[in-house]
Every structure is written in structure tokens, then in C-alpha cells.
Amino acid sequence: MLSPEIIQLPKILDDRGNLSFIEEGNHIPFKIERTYWIYDVPGGECRGGHAYSDLQEFIVALSGSFDVVLHDGTKELRFHLNRSYYGLYIPKMMWRELENFSTNSLALILADKKYAADAYIRNFDEFVQKRNAGS
Numbered sequence: 305m306l307s308p309e310i311i312q313l314p315k316i317l318d319d320r321g322n323l324s325f326i327e328e329g330n331h332i333p334f335k336i337e338r339t340y341w342i343y344d345v346p347g348g349e350c351r352g353g354h355a356y357s358d359l360q361e362f363i364v365a366l367s368g369s370f371d372v373v374l375h376d377g378t379k380e381l382r383f384h385l386n387r388s389y390y391g392l393y394i395p396k397m398m399w400r401e402l403e404n405f406s407t408n409s410l411a412l413i414l415a416d417k418k419y420a421a422d423a424y425i426r427n428f429d430e431f432v433q434k435r436n437a438g439s
Contacts, residue, residue, distance in 0.1 A: 306333070306393070306398065308374050308381060308394050308402075309392070309393050310383060311391050312390055312395075313390065314331075314366075321430050321438065322389075324389040326391065328365075331391070333346075333435060334362075336415070337415060337416055337417050338417065338419060339414055339415070340413050341408070341410060341411060342402065342411065342413070347407075347408065350401045350402060350403040351401070351403075352400045354425060355435075356397070356417075357396065357397060357425060358396055359415055359416060359423060360394065360395055360416045360417050361383065361393075361416075362414040362415075363391060363413050363414075364388060364390070364392075365409065366412050367388070368408050368409025368410060368413070369404075369405075370384075370402050370403065370404055370405045371383065371384050371403050372385060372394075372396065372400060373401045375398070376398055377398075377399075393400070397431075397434070397435050399428060399437045409416045424428065
């Protein structure tokens with residue numbers, strides 16, 4: 305099973321403004337099927353609070369900063385995202401929460417599956433049971 309990891313994206317420096325990009329199969333290990341973003345998160349609010357049995361994601365802080373807290377059923381991992389040229393790869397079967405959003409932060413999320421309401425595991429205890437059972 306793949307592990308979560310921070311991946312540095314290309315950064316092209318230019319006096320007129322910098323540019324970074326993401327290529328599927330090159331910077332991320334999956335085909336992009338869905339792209340969405342999270343913004344205007346009120347102070348103190350969290351997003352996420354779920355896992356997916358069969359979905360991978362890649363998260364980039366395009367603006368501002370936030371923390372991504374992951375749990376693999378045994379231990380917690382915390383990643384602080386605050387640069388638009390770094391992204392966090394999240395493999396299948398990882399519980400995720402996004403918290404500590406700065407003002408005007410913008411989270412870009414790339415996923416390898418289209419949206420499906422029944423793909424979510426929204427109960428942490430159920431997630432731990434499934435993760436430990438290897439499903």
C-alpha cells in the first residue's frame with residue numbers, strides 16, 4: 305500500500321510571477337477524474353472527516369495554509385500545507401480532516417474517481433474496522 309507523502313511540484317520562477325503545474329502519471333500516481341476546491345472556510349471550522357475505500361487524492365494549498373490530518377487506523381499523521389508548489393498525496397483508506405485554515409486559503413483537490421455519495425466512509429470506528437480487516 306502506498307503511503308501519504310509531500311510531493312514537490314515544478315516551480316518556474318519569473319519576475320512577472322511564478323508558475324507551477326501538475327501532470328497526471330508524472331507528479332501524481334493516478335489519472336485525474338475529478339477536481340474540486342475548498343474555500344471561504346470560516347475560522348475554526350474543519351473539512352473532511354471521512355475516508356474512501358477506493359479513492360486517491362492529491363491536495364495543494366493554492367493560497368494560504370491549512371493542516372491535513374490523516375489517520376491510517378493506527379497512527380495519526382499531520383501535514384502543514386502552505387506553498388502552492390507542494391502537494392500531499394493521500395492513498396486509499398486514509399481518514400482525512402482539513403483544519404487550521406488561514407484567511408483566504410484555497411485548497412485544490414485532485415481525485416482519481418468521480419463523485420459518488422456512497423464512496424465515503426463517514427464513521428471513524430467503521431473506517432478503523434475496515435482498515436484493520438484489509439478491505
